[in-house]
Amino acid sequence: MKRTRRTVLKNATKLSALLASIGASTAAAAQEHPEWDPETVYTSGDRVVYDGYVWEAQWWTRGDEPGADEWGPWDQIEENDGDNGDGGESGPTAQFSVSTQFPDPGAEVTFDASDSEGKIESYEWAFGDGTTASGETVTRAFDTGQYDVTLTVETADGKTDTHTITITAGRPSAHENRVIAYYRQWAQYDRDYVPGDIPFDKVTHVQYAFARPEADGSINLVGDSYGQQMFYAEKDWQGPDRGKTFAGYAAERDDTKFVLSIGGWGDSENFSDAALTQEKRERFASNCVDLVEKANLDGIDIDWEFPGGGGCTADDPVCDVDNAVREGDQERFTLLCREVRKQLDAAAEADPERDEPYELSAAVSPNPEIVEGKTAGNDGLEHDELSDILDFAQVMTFDYRGDLERDDRPSRAAEGEPRRPVRGLRRLERSVRPRVLGRAGLGPRPAQHGGPVLRTKLDRCPAARG
Incomplete structure (x- = not known):
């Protein structure tokens, strides 16, 4: 497996970073809306997050549950990307580091997934040679060749994410x-x-x-x-x-x-x-x-x-x-x-x-x-x-x-x-x-x-x- 050239990747990385920053800004903006509170007074134009959606008050209201009455004071605006109905929790993010990406054949490589984010229940590894392992930190040795090592993380409610790094053993x-x-x-x-x-x-x-x-x-x-x-x-x-x-x-x-x-x-x-x-x-x-x-x-x-x-x-x-x-x-x-x-x-x-x-x-x-x-x-x-x-x-x-x-x-x-x-x-x-x-x-x-x-x-x- 041969990489995409460095300049192309560098440009792609810059673009990804830019898009990620835009996405992060959008998500941050969504999260700026507070969770609906039955004890809080809201007036026309106020927005809240409730049940995975952003709602906007049409007039003065307190204690009126958003979405309970189609003729009520709340208009449903959009899905809340930062919430999705789970109380504000997003899915997990898989991430891992390696002790070396280019080991000698037969030398052990340590894979550390402690940088992954979220309430993760399981860490599953596939090493690209038919073998697997479980755990936040694992080790593996490789014969000469290239291997796509993939980490899959999962939360208790079944949300998953993956991350892959290619290991080249020997030359x-x-x-x-x-x-x-x-x-x-x-x-x-x-x-x-x-x-x-x-x-x-x-x-x-x-x-x-x-x-x-x-x-x-x-x-x-x-x-x-x-x-x-x-x-x-x-x-x-x-x-x-x-x-x-x-x-x-x-x-x-x-x-x-x-x-x-x-x-x-x-x-x-x-x-x-x-x-x-x-x-x-x-x-x-x-x-x-x-x-x-x-x-x-x-x-x-x-x-x-x-x-x-x-x-x-x-x-x-x-x-x-x-x-x-x-x-x-x-x-x-x-x-x-x-x-x-x-x-x-x-x-x-x-x-x-x-x-x-x-x-x-x-x-x-x-x-x-x-x-x-x-x-x-x-x-x-x-x-x-x-x-x-x-x-x-x-x-x-x-x-x-x-x-x-x-x-x-x-x-x-x-x-x-x-x-x-x-x-x-x-x-x-x-x-x-x-x-x-x-x-x-x-x-x-x-x-x-x-x-x-x-x-x-x-x-x-x-x-x-x-």
């Missing part, structure tokens, strides 16, 4: 088949390719390339201010000439996940600085949350090329400086990912309208020499720790082919045979993926094989296999 998305496409913001210039041209129905994820880390841990989008309007538009008149921005499509499409990639080959020079201290890592993670919430995104992809060296240098025409590299970068890469995961999870937990965690992925090299670290003091990525933090890793075997290829010919360079291409993504996946992941130290952990699709339409490509 089910880590085991989904994925077809991930990059949207390169500079494609708007060299190919007039805007977000509206993306074949959303043929991919599961779209990653916006790129944002870049600054040395202090902050994050900025690449490109000039106009180019950045492909990602997000502050004003209605901004954005692409046709279609919507990346954030605009993220707000309305529930069939595709929208992710921001940070770094890349030409914008990773400051990662080592950004990950150097806890203060900078916290700032980086906080900026990730801000961008995700601002643009309705589903997650973040960290594309540090590469922790421990082997990335771009000043001699490369794409870069104008050497990437910063220092001892301990690979360990700090883990710390950076862990801080981003922590803050993304906290943001998802704090959003009452979100029913799944934000995703976090990382792009990693298929080259064992780079994975193991190219500089002193870097002895390999911490794959066990990263596997617990990341939803999946993307192994960038597309680096073995170039933009000038005539067709999609993924290469066996990943196997050490650079001159023997493998035709077709399925064959590549079967033959290359296990060896690449094993050599990269990833083993059976969730991973995404990154292969090139060069000058070939996506509708000609086979479906992904995990």
Whole structure:
């Protein structure tokens, strides 16, 4: 079950709050009328509540029961919404909190309905997996998956109300088949390719390339201010000439996940600085949350090329400086990912309208020499720790082919045979993926094989296999 996008929900929440305030004001106005009192004198225009209705006096009266005589002094005006004939008591309101909305599989979750309102006689729970429980506070553990947990409260006279929260145990998305496409913001210039041209129905994820880390841990989008309007538009008149921005499509499409990639080959020079201290890592993670919430995104992809060296240098025409590299970068890469995961999870937990965690992925090299670290003091990525933090890793075997290829010919360079291409993504996946992941130290952990699709339409490509 995928949530409605955050912006839509935020607007809906504001509208609901507005309507609720209007309704509350109306109810309050209804309750301002006093209960009829046989000892009180009423004159023309006075209103009272009696037997579930609002009555208005037509002339001076005392002791005349409203509704007792059709020719009497009282006119029935309307039903009293705040009463409904039960002496002013409204029905119950079901409400509950959870100890965590995104537990680990098998971990107990506490459900507390003490915030429910009304004279409640019973609390009944349905956990979405066929099991039930009773009581104001209950606990339950879940297998990996998503579960709609529903509380039903009931009063002694049979009035009920319900409240539902979706629990996501583990990270089910880590085991989904994925077809991930990059949207390169500079494609708007060299190919007039805007977000509206993306074949959303043929991919599961779209990653916006790129944002870049600054040395202090902050994050900025690449490109000039106009180019950045492909990602997000502050004003209605901004954005692409046709279609919507990346954030605009993220707000309305529930069939595709929208992710921001940070770094890349030409914008990773400051990662080592950004990950150097806890203060900078916290700032980086906080900026990730801000961008995700601002643009309705589903997650973040960290594309540090590469922790421990082997990335771009000043001699490369794409870069104008050497990437910063220092001892301990690979360990700090883990710390950076862990801080981003922590803050993304906290943001998802704090959003009452979100029913799944934000995703976090990382792009990693298929080259064992780079994975193991190219500089002193870097002895390999911490794959066990990263596997617990990341939803999946993307192994960038597309680096073995170039933009000038005539067709999609993924290469066996990943196997050490650079001159023997493998035709077709399925064959590549079967033959290359296990060896690449094993050599990269990833083993059976969730991973995404990154292969090139060069000058070939996506509708000609086979479906992904995990």
